[in-house]
Amino acid sequence: MAAALGASALNAPNRLLAQTAVLQISLAIDPGTRLAKVPADFMGLSYESGQLAYPDFFSPQNTALVQMFRMLSPEGVLRLGGNLSEFTVWSETEPSIPPEAGGLVGPDPGHREPRTFSITPRSIRNLKDFLAATGWRCIYGLNLGGGTLEQALAEGSFVAKTLGSQLMFVQFGNEPDLFRHHDQENKPWTFDEYLAKWNSFRAAFHEKLPEVAVAGPDTAFNQMWVKRFLHDVPNKVVMATSHYYPEGPPADPNMTIDLLLHPGARFDSSCREAIESAKTASLPFRMTEGNSCYNAGKQGVSDTFASALWAADYCLQMASLGCVGVNLHGGANGYYSPIVGSIESGFTTRPEYYGLMLAQQFAGRSLHGTTLDAHGANVTAYAAAAEGATIILAVLNKDSRDLEMMIAEPRAGFKRATVGSLEASAIDAKGGVTLNGHAVTSAEQFQAVLGERLNLNSGKLSVRVPAYSAALLRLV
Numbered sequence: 001m002a003a004a005l006g007a008s009a010l011n012a013p014n015r016l017l018a019q020t021a022v023l024q025i026s027l028a029i030d031p032g033t034r035l036a037k038v039p040a041d042f043m044g045l046s047y048e049s050g051q052l053a054y055p056d057f058f059s060p061q062n063t064a065l066v067q068m069f070r071m072l073s074p075e076g077v078l079r080l081g082g083n084l085s086e087f088t089v090w091s092e093t094e095p096s097i098p099p100e101a102g103g104l105v106g107p108d109p110g111h112r113e114p115r116t117f118s119i120t121p122r123s124i125r126n127l128k129d130f131l132a133a134t135g136w137r138c139i140y141g142l143n144l145g146g147g148t149l150e151q152a153l154a155e156g157s158f159v160a161k162t163l164g165s166q167l168m169f170v171q172f173g174n175e176p177d178l179f180r181h182h183d184q185e186n187k188p189w190t191f192d193e194y195l196a197k198w199n200s201f202r203a204a205f206h207e208k209l210p211e212v213a214v215a216g217p218d219t220a221f222n223q224m225w226v227k228r229f230l231h232d233v234p235n236k237v238v239m240a241t242s243h244y245y246p247e248g249p250p251a252d253p254n255m256t257i258d259l260l261l262h263p264g265a266r267f268d269s270s271c272r273e274a275i276e277s278a279k280t281a282s283l284p285f286r287m288t289e290g291n292s293c294y295n296a297g298k299q300g301v302s303d304t305f306a307s308a309l310w311a312a313d314y315c316l317q318m319a320s321l322g323c324v325g326v327n328l329h330g331g332a333n334g335y336y337s338p339i340v341g342s343i344e345s346g347f348t349t350r351p352e353y354y355g356l357m358l359a360q361q362f363a364g365r366s367l368h369g370t371t372l373d374a375h376g377a378n379v380t381a382y383a384a385a386a387e388g389a390t391i392i393l394a395v396l397n398k399d400s401r402d403l404e405m406m407i408a409e410p411r412a413g414f415k416r417a418t419v420g421s422l423e424a425s426a427i428d429a430k431g432g433v434t435l436n437g438h439a440v441t442s443a444e445q446f447q448a449v450l451g452e453r454l455n456l457n458s459g460k461l462s463v464r465v466p467a468y469s470a471a472l473l474r475l476v
Contacts, residue, residue, distance in 0.1 A: 022464075023401045026373045028408040029383045029391060029475075033369030038319045038384065040364040041137065043356060044077035044327035045069070045338065046289045048106030049085035049141050050117035051331060052127065056101040056343060059126040060133040064347045068339050069134040071440070072353065073360050078131065079288050079327040081141030081174045081218065083108035088117045088143050090155035095120070102344040104332040110249065110295035119155065124162045131166045138166055139288060139327070141218070144173030144197060149204055156205060160212045169213035169238055171288070172201045175220035191225055195232060202236050215239040218288055223273045230281040239324075240278035241288040244270045246310075247301070248294035250335075255298050257306040257427060261378060261398040263314075275321050286325040287318060292352070297336030303350055305424035305433055305468070307336065311355030312422070312470060313396045316382040319359075320367050328356065349440070351424065351433045357440060358422050358472060361392060379403060379465075386474065389414075393473040397465040406462050407475075414475040417461050420451030422470040436472075 051057050058078075060066060069076065084106055095118065105117065131138055140159050142152045156170055173179070176198075179189040198216065205212055217229040219242045226242055246266055247255040271287070278285035292302040292310055301307070315326050330337030338356060341347035365384040368391070372381050378399040386392045391410065397403050420436035433439070436451055451472070454461050465471045 021401050022404050023375060023377050023399070024404050024406070025375055025377060025379065026406045026408065027381050027395075028371040029393070029410040030369040030371070031385065031391065031410050035320045035367040035369060036322045037366045038362045038364065039324050041073075041075050041077050042319060042325045042363050043073040043315070043360050044079055044139075044288075044325055045072075046079040046081065046327040046329040047331045048082035048108065049080045049088050049119070049143075050082070050105040050115070052080065052088070052119045052123040053105065053117040054099050054101070054103035055120070055123040055126045057103070058123075058130040060129040062130070062343055064341075064343075065339070066130065066133045068347055068349065069136060072338075072356060073363065074135050076134070076136045077139060077168060077325055077327060078136050079139040079141070081139070081171065081289060082106055082329065083110075083112055083174060084115070084117065085141045085174045086143055086146040087115050088119055088147070090151050090158075091118045091120050092154070093120070094122055102342045104342055106331045107296045107329055107334040107337065121158060121162075124159055128162050128166060131163070137168045138163060139168050139171065139215070141171045141174055142201075144201060145176065145179045149201055152201055153204055153208060156212060157209055160209055167212070169215045170205070171215055171218045171241065172198050173216075174218055174289075175243065176217060177219045177222035177225045191228055194225075195229065199233070202233070206236075213238045215241050215286075215288075218242065221270055223269060223277065226274055227277045230277055230283065234281050234283075237283065240274070240281065240283045240285045242270070242274045244287050244290040245292070245294035247292055247298065250293055250295055250298035255293055255301060257301050257304065260292055260301060260306055260310050271318060271323075272321065275323055279322070284324045285322070286327070287323060288327050289329045290326070291329045291336040293336060296334040299335050300428065302336035302352075303430050304428045305351045305430075306427050307350070307352040308355035308422060308424075308433060309396055309398050309468065309470060311338075311352045312358045312394065313355075313380055313398070315356065315359035316362060316367075316394060317380070319362065320382065328352070351430065354422055354433045354435050354440065357435060358394060358470060361472065362394070365392070377401065377403060389476065391475040393475060395463070395465050395471045395473070397467060397469055397471075400467050402467050403465045404462060405465060406460065407473075409460055410475075415456070417454040417456060417473055417475045418451040419454055419463055419471050419473045422472065423466065423468075427468040
């Protein structure tokens, strides 16, 4: 159980050590209060655009990766961008020597070492077939910081023609609020410089590729840039986008599991403000890149079970605020990558992937209002309408104490309930994660495990949620 920490956690802060105390808390669900509809394509992953330099990666022949995507969501969104997108070049011709099949790119650890990633027609054709095999669509990032308008038009034209309806929208540049002039002693770009170049790209696309939707600004953290961008280009984008990492840099000793499980001011300034700016501009908002700790994650934090609880909570909180989608960044063997491995070695899932699977259960459903009396415990709860009168409920216990939750009868009432769990042997466990008592190996297996039947007493029920675990309930 997640309440029992292993030997590797003996040196963890006291607040991370599970205690024997059981805290009584209560929850009321209000089906009459609708917070937001979670889009069917809410769930997404993000990869470096440079990965396209190895055409066999995003290919239908990469069946193991196809299965990982399909298992996570039947209609998710793949975002291609990242720091290394500023080193991509478009080539109309294929190289005389094909790139190695097992090449891996990113995530970028923050070095931004200059490299050249050549993207070719084969890369895009394979991407089209990969998307068809997974049922996903694509957000495609183009090189604005280090590229030319002519290159972007040529690449964007081929991408749009090839992907068709699989292309959700394109973006110009990745994290422009961090751009620097490399020929001027790394002088930072001003917002006006960025907007001028962005507008030149947008105008050219509108003239030559009017059918291609555009979004932005895809910033790293500067909310003033988001506000100014959306104010200046309200009719030129179909969606507002930016990024969010609650921790970083990895070398900072203060970047801990404890901090990850207690989101604070950074979430408000990066997420709430961005969503509000989008609402002011009458635009939907998607968090197109993010994860637990920037610069490829932090070992001992980003690759532990804590990331699963964080990811599930983050996705559902964003959905409840009206965010239309989240793309968790990854690739290769980054500490925070939900899926790791290669074509040669095979692919496996990190703990975070399980948290995303839990959040995925809310896709396509309307979130209800809840009233949680947690008595100071670090716990969150999310409820949504499911089939018929069914309600699904996720309870995320990020506290060191076991919880006993009393769930009051909603206005519609319920007659039966089942509960499943997301747990591991320890909050810092890097493996052994289970969902409903099983390691997830197929979508069919997860759907088949309905969870344990709960007893009801006059329409009310009590459920135990162990420390550092999550419960997923179905109330009928």
